[in-house]
Amino acid sequence: MKDPVIVFDHVCKSYSLYHHITGGTKNLLFHLPSAVSAIRNSRYEALKDVSFELKKGEAFGIIGKNGAGKSTILGLIAGVLKPTEGRVTVKGQASALLELGAGFHPELTGRENIMLNGIILGLAKAEVLKKIDEIIEFSELAEFIDQPIRVYSSGMLARLGFSVVAHLDPDILLIDEILAVGDMEFQKKCIDKMTSFKKSGVTIIFISHSMPDVKRICDRVAWFDNHTIKMIGSTGDIVFSYAKQ
Numbered sequence: 001m002k003d004p005v006i007v008f009d010h011v012c013k014s015y016s017l018y019h020h021i022t023g024g025t026k027n028l029l030f031h032l033p034s035a036v037s038a039i040r041n042s043r044y045e046a047l048k049d050v051s052f053e054l055k056k057g058e059a060f061g062i063i064g065k066n067g068a069g070k071s072t073i074l075g076l077i078a079g080v081l082k083p084t085e086g087r088v089t090v091k092g093q094a095s096a097l098l099e100l101g102a103g104f105h106p107e108l109t110g111r112e113n114i115m116l117n118g119i120i121l122g123l124a125k126a127e128v129l130k131k132i133d134e135i136i137e138f139s140e141l142a143e144f145i146d147q148p149i150r151v152y153s154s155g156m157l158a159r160l161g162f163s164v165v166a167h168l169d170p171d172i173l174l175i176d177e178i179l180a181v182g183d184m185e186f187q188k189k190c191i192d193k194m195t196s197f198k199k200s201g202v203t204i205i206f207i208s209h210s211m212p213d214v215k216r217i218c219d220r221v222a223w224f225d226n227h228t229i230k231m232i233g234s235t236g237d238i239v240f241s242y243a244k245q
């Protein structure tokens, strides 16, 4: 058995309830002392006691309702979030497409954003320059590449984002619900690219609401519900159970 490249060991992630106040600020101000102590003591659990392991080269799907905790998992793997309890171990360089437009600057051009993102994701400027033509070609955005990305549609942003992360030679590729906004042709191109990554031994974590895409890419799937893993197993079994709930 190969060593695991990603290990979640009884991981919990909670946020201060401050972010989840529903009564409104006015209400809060009128009852300030009691509200403050309530906030201090209450936490909102985004993830509860999550444990799983991924082997190198596995393609792992994460499915489940909005708010279930899927993106939090990717944030923890990418290292942009820290667990409140438990341990997350990651071996290798994770290249993440976490959110549409995250890490992009609206006033910079597509080309400038590629440079910026490449550097943020850990490449030297010279390395990004070497790859930039290939990235632009893959994105099929050459016509718009020297325009500020605030004029891009969400599909165009997804193209740019996927093209950047897919050309960074990642050990671990994290894709969060990004393909849904692209057109069909680009979705297919991304699926093909992920398939070739899989063949070359890249570990993939793929969050999607598209069960056909999940079936195409993933060997194993975790179904998240209510901030924890409800089921984990082979793609066929989990997708079947999820669909018939």
Ligand SMILES: Nc1ncnc2c1ncn2[C@@H]1O[C@H](COP(=O)(O)OP(=O)(O)O)[C@@H](O)[C@H]1O
Binding pocket: 015, 019, 020, 044, 045, 046, 064, 065, 066, 067, 068, 069, 070, 071, 072, 073
């Ligand atoms: N920065 C944050 N502050 C407070 N709560 C958050 C934060 N990020 C996520 N959450 C909450 O954690 C839960 C899980 O979020 P997320 O992982 O984004 O879910 P999913 O990707 O499955 O839709 C949600 O209820 C969300 O509101």
Ligand SMILES: [Mg+2]
Binding pocket: 067, 070, 071, 072, 176, 177
């Ligand atoms: Mg999400």
